[in-house]
Structures are given as structure tokens and as C-alpha cells.
Amino acid sequence: xxxxxxxxxxxxxxxxxxxxxxxxxxxxxxxxxxxxxxxxxxxxxxxxxxxxxxxxxxxxxxxxxxxxxxxxxxxxxxxxxxxxxxxxxxxxxxxxxxxxxxxxxxxxxxxxxxxxxxxxxxxxxxxxxxxxxxxxxxxxxxxxxxxxxxxxxxxxxxxxxxxxxxxxxxxxxxxxxxxxxxxxxxxxxxxx
Amino acid sequence: xxxxxxxxxxxxxxxxxxxxxxxxxxxxxxxxxxxxxxxxxxxxxxxxxxxxxxxxxxxxxxxxxxxxxxxxxxxxxxxxxxxxxxxxxxxxxxxxxxxxxxxxxxxxxxxxxxxxxxxxxxxxxxxxxxxxxxxxxxxxxxxxxxxxxxxxxxxxxxxxxxxxxxxxxxx
Numbered sequence: 106x107x108x109x110x111x112x113x114x115x116x117x118x119x120x121x122x123x124x125x126x127x128x129x130x131x132x133x134x135x136x137x138x139x140x141x142x143x144x145x146x147x148x149x150x151x152x153x154x155x156x157x158x159x160x161x162x163x164x165x166x167x168x169x170x171x172x173x174x175x176x177x178x179x180x181x182x183x184x185x186x187x188x189x190x191x192x193x194x195x196x197x198x199x200x201x202x203x204x205x206x207x208x209x210x211x212x213x214x215x216x217x218x219x220x221x222x223x224x225x226x227x228x229x230x231x232x233x234x235x236x237x238x239x240x241x242x243x244x245x246x247x248x249x250x251x252x253x254x255x256x257x258x259x260x261x262x263x264x265x266x267x268x269x270x271x272x273x274x275x276x277x278x279x280x281x282x283x284x285x286x287x288x289x290x291x292x293x294x295x296x297x
Numbered sequence: 298x299x300x301x302x303x304x305x306x307x308x309x310x311x312x313x314x315x316x317x318x319x320x321x322x323x324x325x326x327x328x329x330x331x332x333x334x335x336x337x338x339x340x341x342x343x344x345x346x347x348x349x350x351x352x353x354x355x356x357x358x359x360x361x362x363x364x365x366x367x368x369x370x371x372x373x374x375x376x377x378x379x380x381x382x383x384x385x386x387x388x389x390x391x392x393x394x395x396x397x398x399x400x401x402x403x404x405x406x407x408x409x410x411x412x413x414x415x416x417x418x419x420x421x422x423x424x425x426x427x428x429x430x431x432x433x434x435x436x437x438x439x440x441x442x443x444x445x446x447x448x449x450x451x452x453x454x455x456x457x458x459x460x461x462x463x464x465x466x467x468x
Contacts, residue, residue, distance in 0.1 A: 128357070148360060152383030156353030159345075160384075163357025163365070166318065166343070171361075187346025191354070195343060284388045288360050 108243055111205045111267045112137050115176070117244070118203075119144075121251050124294060125172045126164055130157035132212035133272045134176040134205055140274030145290030149283050151276075155184035158192065158202050165197040170297045172199045174254065179206040179220045186229060189262075193234030198258040202230075207269045215269060230262040237261045303462050304329035306433050307395060307440075308337075314444040316364045316393060317341065320351035324370035325466045326397035326458060331368060348373035352380040356390045364448070366393040371400065371416035371457070372409070381453055382423040391447045394455040398429070403460045405468040417457060426454045431461035 111133060118127075119142030128148040129135040134157075135149040148164065150157055161175035182188075182204055192200065208221035220226060227238040239250045241263060250263045277283065307330045311319075319334055319342045321327065334340045345351040348369045355365030369377075374396055385392055399406070400413015420427045428443050430436035440456055447454040 148357075150384070152387050153349075153353060153356075153380040154383075156349065156356075156380055156384065159350045159353030160357035160360070163354035163359075163363075164361045165357075166341070166354070167358040167361025167363040185347075185350060185353075188350050188353075191343065191345050191350060280388045284360065284390060288362070291360065292362055 107266045107268045109241070109247065109265060109267050110270070111207065112141060112272070114205070114247060114265055114267060115141050117247060118174075118251060121255060125174050125255075126168070126291060127174050127176060128157055128161040128164060129176045130178045130181050132178065134178055136272035136274040136276065138176060139277060140272070145286055146294070148287045151280055155181050157181055158185060158188045161202070162188070162192055162195065162197065162200060164291070165200040166195065168291060169197065169199055171291070171294060172201065172255070174201045174203055177202060177204045178211070179204060179208060179226065180210040180218050182226060183218055183220070183224070186233075189230045189233035189235060192260050196260055198260070200260040201254045201263065202261065203254075203263045203265060205267050206264050207267050209269055211269065211271055226264045227262060235260055235262050239263045241265045301329045303433050303436070305333055306436055307456070307458070308333035310436065310440040310444070311366050311393065311395070312337070312340070314364070314441065316366050318355065318358050318363050318365040319343070319368060320345055320354050320365065321368040322346070322348050322351065322370075322373050324368075324373075324397050326399075326463050327368040327370070327395060329463070330395065348377040349380045352377045352384065352392065355392050356384055359390055359392065364393075366395055368395045370397050372412050374416055374419055375412055378419055378423060381425065385453045386424060389451040391451050392453040393444055393447055394425070394453060396455055396457050397463065398457050398459045399466065401460060403465045405466070420455050425452070427457050428455075429457040429459055431459055433462070436462065
């Protein structure tokens with residue numbers, strides 16, 4: 106059992122945010138972010154499993170002046186490992202891939218993923234060419250990791266080992282409204 | 298090398314509609330279009346490992362205010378159908394697809410034929426408007442209107458490139 110929970114880590118990260126964009130993965134990451142720290146610069150995704158890291162990469166390329174933090178899941182990132190190679194190749198300095206790694210497919214009932222066995226997402230990312238990789242297991246390590254991602258150039262991958270357990274937050278069906286609100290909020294953010 | 302002036306027309310129609318960001322899993326035929334874009338200092342081309350990844354990337358770019366086009370083979374359409382449906386159609390995120398049509402007239406490789414037959418039916422099944430110009434004149438007549446429709450409707454559209462236009466791949 107990990108001392109960190111996804112909801113607790115989400116709440117802590119949100120308390121540190123300014124004008125960063127946060128892109129959340131479908132299911133658990135989006136449900137928790139929406140319930141705990143809803144803000145216009147959150148980009149929730151509820152479709153296209155696996156694509157959170159790629160959507161965030163596109164935002165980072167489109168707005169190189171804004172730091173982009175993706176909140177992916179282990180099951181979803183395992184579905185799109187090629188994304189790590191593209192992130193490393195494009196190497197946007199404003200890009201952070203944070204992974205809530207609870208070692209299960211939570212939304213579908215808690216079936217084990219490969220990270221519960223031998224796979225290390227930080228090691229895979231290093232092999233893909235992302236040099237800044239951190240694995241976080243405690244609140245102190247999370248605090249130090251957030252210090253770094255908010256002050257240093259990326260790209261970063263931060264794998265946060267979190268406890269298992271489904272989000273209890275409600276689902277918001279207005280996907281078009283969420284996307285529209287985010288797009289307008291980012292467009293309104295002055296270029297820096 | 299055969300005359301490939303069609304490729305410059307495709308690149309030009311994309312550029313004159315404000316598209317400067319491109320993502321691709323390369324293909325022999327769209328490679329001619331990529332040759333135009335790679336040498337253009339105003340254009341950025343990102344090579345992804347799989348077409349689905351390119352859908353995610355260009356969708357993110359649009360949310361950040363940038364228009365994008367995905368250049369791929371029709372086999373790649375099969376690799377990204379779910380993302381196009383569950384992200385772009387469900388959340389109304391526009392994206393221009395440029396899809397070379399292998400597996401149709403003049404095809405030499407049997408492996409290309411089933412997805413060749415399926416290509417436009419996959420687009421129809423998920424509600425994506427497409428054109429399939431068989432000449433440069435048809436391309437010039439239809440493509441600007443299609444891209445305008447993409448951003449007005451806030452939904453993906455596809456320019457399918459048949460062998461009648463491109464000459465196909467000979468083997």
C-alpha cells in the first residue's frame with residue numbers, strides 16, 4: 106500500500122499551481138481533478154484512451170510559453186508508449202508528464218497492469234530519451250518533484266505511485282462545454 | 298520520378314487555409330506532400346509512432362489555438378478510428394486528415410486491399426465528411442470548401458488521395 110492517494114496528490118499539486126495547463130486522463134484522473142480542483146485551465150479528457158500524453162504534447166507545442174502538466178494513468182500510458190519517443194524527440198521544455206501509477210486498470214475493475222509486475226515507466230521513458238525521470242512514493246518526494254517541474258525546463262516524467270481505489274467523484278457529461286471552456290481560457294492567457 | 302505536381306497542390310491548399318502544424322506516420326504517397334512541408338521553414342512536421350498519437354497531438358494543438366493536419370495511409374485510419382470518434386467527434390475537435398488510398402485501382406499488394414475497401418466506409422461510419430479528388434482540378438475545386446467546413450462544423454474532415462490523382466505505388 107502506498108502512502109500517497111491519487112486524490113491527495115491531486116489536491117497537493119493543485120495547491121501549487123498558477124497559470125499552468127493541466128491535462129487529465131480519462132476516468133480516475135479527470136474525475137478527481139474535476140471534483141477537487143476544477144479550473145478553466147484544466148483540460149479534461151474522457152475519450153481516446155491512451156492519448157492524454159499526446160494531447161498535452163500538442164498543447165505544449167501550440168503554446169510553448171505555457172507549462173503543460175499531464176496527469177496520465179499507468180494503464181493509459183502503457184497503451185501509448187510510443188508517445189514517450191515522440192516527447193523525447195520533440196523535447197518541449199514546457200512539458201511535464203505526471204503518471205498516477207496505481208498498478209491497476211482502476212476504471213474497469215482493478216485488473217493488474219504491467220507496472221504491478223516488472224515494468225518501470227521511468228525506465229521505459231529514459232530508454233525513449235526522456236532524461237528527467239522521477240519516481241515518487243512519499244509526500245516529501247512529491248513536494249520535491251513539484252518544486253522541480255515548476256522551476257526547471259522539461260520534458261519531465263514523474264511517476265507517482267498511488268494507492269488503488271476508484272474515484273467517488275461524479276462524471277460531467279458536457280465534454281463539448283469542457284473543451285470549449287478550456288480552449289477559451291488558454292486563448293485568453295496572455296503570451297509570455 | 299513521375300510528375301508529382303499534385304503533391305504541391307495538396308500542400309498549398311493546407312497552407313493557404315492556415316495550417317502550419319502537421320503530424321504523420323509516413324507513407325510512400327503522402328511522402329511527396331511531406332517533401333513540400335519539410336523544406337518550408339514556416340511549417341512544423343512531427344513524426345509520431347502511430348496515427349492515434351498524431352490525432353491526440355493535433356487535437357491538443359487545436360485546443361491551444363493551432364490548426365493541424367494528419368498525413369497518413371488508409372491503413373493508419375484503422376489505427377486511429379477510436380480516437381477520431383471518441384475524442385474529435387464527441388468533443389467537437391476539428392482536424393484535417395490527408396489519407397493516401399492504397400488498396401484500390403492498380404494496387405500490387407493484396408494486404409492493402411481489405412483496408413482499401415474499408416477506408417471511406419470507416420469515415421462514413423463515424424460521420425467524417427470526406428472528398429476523394431481524382432484530378433488536380435477536382436482537388437482545387439473541393440478542398441478549400443472542405444477545410445472551411447472542418448472549422449465551421451468543428452469536426453474532422455478527410456482528403457482521400459486516390460491512385461488516379463497520385464499515380465499510386467507501383468510496387
